[in-house]
Amino acid sequence: MTDFDGVHPEDSRLIEAAIASDPEALRLVWERHRRWAAALILAYKPREADLEDLLQEVAMSFVRRVHELRDPAAFKPWLRSVAINAARLSGRKQTLAKKHGRRLRLLVEQDGPGPTGPDVATAQREEAQRLLRLAMELPETYREPLLLRCMQGMSYREIGEITGLPESTIETRIARGRRMLREKAALQEVAGREPPPGPLGAGGTDGDSGVGERHERGSHA
Amino acid sequence: MTGIDRDILITRVLDGEATPEDWAAFRAMAARDQSVWAELADAQQDRAELAGALAEAIAVADAVHAPVEVHAGERFNTRLRRGVAWAGWAAAAMLAVGAFTGRLGISAGPGAQEAGLFPISSSEDALRLYFDKGQESGRVLGELPDRVLLSSEALADGSGFTVVYLRQFVEQQQVPDLFRLGINEAGEQVPVPIARPVQGVRY
Numbered sequence: 001m002t003d004f005d006g007v008h009p010e011d012s013r014l015i016e017a018a019i020a021s022d023p024e025a026l027r028l029v030w031e032r033h034r035r036w037a038a039a040l041i042l043a044y045k046p047r048e049a050d051l052e053d054l055l056q057e058v059a060m061s062f063v064r065r066v067h068e069l070r071d072p073a074a075f076k077p078w079l080r081s082v083a084i085n086a087a088r089l090s091g092r093k094q095t096l097a098k099k100h101g102r103r104l105r106l107l108v109e110q111d112g113p114g115p116t117g118p119d120v121a122t123a124q125r126e127e128a129q130r131l132l133r134l135a136m137e138l139p140e141t142y143r144e145p146l147l148l149r150c151m152q153g154m155s156y157r158e159i160g161e162i163t164g165l166p167e168s169t170i171e172t173r174i175a176r177g178r179r180m181l182r183e184k185a186a187l188q189e190v191a192g193r194e195p196p197p198g199p200l201g202a203g204g205t206d207g208d209s210g211v212g213e214r215h216e217r218g219s220h221a
Numbered sequence: 222m223t224g225i226d227r228d229i230l231i232t233r234v235l236d237g238e239a240t241p242e243d244w245a246a247f248r249a250m251a252a253r254d255q256s257v258w259a260e261l262a263d264a265q266q267d268r269a270e271l272a273g274a275l276a277e278a279i280a281v282a283d284a285v286h287a288p289v290e291v292h293a294g295e296r297f298n299t300r301l302r303r304g305v306a307w308a309g310w311a312a313a314a315m316l317a318v319g320a321f322t323g324r325l326g327i328s329a330g331p332g333a334q335e336a337g338l339f340p341i342s343s344s345e346d347a348l349r350l351y352f353d354k355g356q357e358s359g360r361v362l363g364e365l366p367d368r369v370l371l372s373s374e375a376l377a378d379g380s381g382f383t384v385v386y387l388r389q390f391v392e393q394q395q396v397p398d399l400f401r402l403g404i405n406e407a408g409e410q411v412p413v414p415i416a417r418p419v420q421g422v423r424y
Contacts, residue, residue, distance in 0.1 A: 023289045030287035038282035039275060051278070055285045063287050124270075125277075131267060132274035149236065150272040156238060171238070175228040178264055185267070 015072040026063055033076070034059070036154065036162065037083040039147045044087035044140065057086045076162045134184045135177075142177030145170050231257070235264050355392070365389040 011032070017025030034055065041054045061082050069078060135146060148159045156167045156174075163170070230247050233239040239247065251257040341347050355361025369387040376383060403413035 026287050026289050034282045034285060035279055038279035038285075042275070042278055052281045052285060055282055059285055059287050063289055125273075128270035128274035129277075131270050132278065135271060146271075147275060150268065150275045152272070152276075156236070171229060171232060174236070175232040178232060178267065179228050181271075182263065182267060 012072045015075045018066055019069050019072065019075075021067050026066070029066075029075075030059060030062055033079055036148060036151050037079055039151055040080060040083040040144065041087045043136070043143050043147050044084050045090055046087075049087070049090035054083075054086050054090055058083050061086070077164050080162050130188075131181070131185065134188070135181055137184065138177055138180055142173050142180060145173045146177035146181070149174050227257075231261055231264055234261060235268060360392055360394060362391040362393055365391065 011029075014025050014029050014032075018029040037058055038051060038055050041051055041058065045051065045054055058079075062079065065082075066075070066078075069075060135143060138146065144163065145159050145165075148154055148162065149156075156170045159165075159170045160167045165173075227250065230239075230243060230250065233243050234247055247257070341350060352361055352364075365388075367389075369389070371385040371387065373382045373384045375381075398414060400412040400414055402410050405411045
């Protein structure tokens with residue numbers, strides 16, 4: 001086993017060791033990349049699919065199949081395709097029992113005690129979640145780079161490595177995605193209605209009451 | 222400047238990817254149209270809110286670990302299954318080629334009676350040395366007389382056959398732990414440790 005304690009090896013070296021099935025490298029590589037894999041699953045999964053379950057599937061595929069890679073540079077696009085496939089296939093694999101279980105859970109949540117009063121932090125949180133739901137309604141082409149960009153510290157270059165697209169394309173898609181998101185938010189404010197809940201994950205807000213409209217935001221559409 | 226150029230400029234500034242030229246272009250644009258600043262502020266707020274909501278939604282990722290141990294167990298089981306399948310196939314294909322070796326029962330190995338030093342010039346010499354040394358130390362008990370035929374192919378000139386076969390050597394050694402093969406709830410074969418040994422009991 002390679003000893004990676006006390007050092008922060010280059011990603012490519014670490015990925016190389018993971019491809020060679022080094023257990024410690026497998027753990028470290030997964031920990032470095034699981035958050036953006038989760039963001040991708042979120043961007044592509046159907047609403048009713050559970051993010052944690054899907055990420056577990058991706059983690060299993062990762063340890064089982066990463067040794068098939070020959071080039072460490074192919075790792076990020078490969079993990080992206082594993083995550084997207086897991087998200088897309090999940091729509092077909094949903095069991096009736098799970099759907100019933102989830103519906104039951106939602107009913108219990110709705111019956112439970114609600115917030116005791118208006119709270120600024122809660123309103124802001126709900127506003128942010130509303131924006132995330134709107135982002136989920138964007139076309140995939142714009143949704144994916146926009147969400148990846150929201151990951152802390154992910155540059156256009158890194159997003160390009162994952163998606164296999166040139167930085168200029170990433171930049172254009174993020175700019176367009178932001179514009180579309182802003183227009184959607186403005187449209188919703190004008191309409192004064194909450195959109196149908198989008199495909200959020202386990203930490204999402206299914207059953208949200210629609211509190212927390214956007215305040216004092218002008219439209220530049 | 223087109224709408225998309227304006228959006229890209231704002232995006233670069235927002236994401237910290239703007240060059241000095243981009244900043245100069247942004248300031249020039251803001252001097253002509255001050256609404257750009259408001260647009261930048263809105264975009265900044267959108268980004269912060271979206272990042273916060275996304276971080277919350279994917280926080281669950283931190284609890285999902287790479288199942289390295291499970292995978293290692295699976296690989297062990299796969300090797301085990303392959304071994305079992307191989308053994309089953311080999312047993313089915315077993316063909317006594319006793320006439321080939323001309324021995325019955327466990328033999329002491331080729332040349333077991335020959336003692337002394339000799340040069341190793343062939344695989345047979347090396348094998349003879351293995352038997353001699355192994356029997357001295359008590360590790361090697363002998364060789365099973367039957368060889369397991371894996372394949373046979375007639376030689377092109379009709380003078381005979383090429384045969385591929387297994388030879389089986391019997392060894393013994395002391396080990397601290399013993400495992401038997403069990404079946405887990407998923408129907409997979411898994412090694413199960415046997416309880417501490419009791420003197421005189423065969424396992």
